[in-house]
Amino acid sequence: LAEAKKELEAQHYKSILSTLHQLKxxxxxxxxxxxxxxxxxxxxxxxxxxxxxVHDNFAKLLEEYENYRKIYKEIII
Numbered sequence: 001l002a003e004a005k006k007e008l009e010a011q012h013y014k015s016i017l018s019t020l021h022q023l024k025x026x027x028x029x030x031x032x033x034x035x036x037x038x039x040x041x042x043x044x045x046x047x048x049x050x051x052x053x054v055h056d057n058f059a060k061l062l063e064e065y066e067n068y069r070k071i072y073k074e075i076i077i
Contacts, residue, residue: 008058013046034064
């Protein structure tokens with residue numbers, strides 16, 4: 001996600017499609033639906049050249065991912 005963030009900041013939107021696709025699939029597989037849904041929306045918007053909400057939704061994606069990491073750490077400890 002750190003590399004995807006750099007690409008996003010450089011407005012190289014299409015270059016993060018692979019990362020979003022992988023995150024979407026992995027998220028749904030692991031039951032991290034909030035992350036998966038945001039990745040799905042971002043992937044769709046970028047493919048449709050709709051960049052209006054990409055930065056906001058990517059920020060939400062990062063936030064949801066961090067929330068998941070915190071919860072996961074608490075569960076396994």
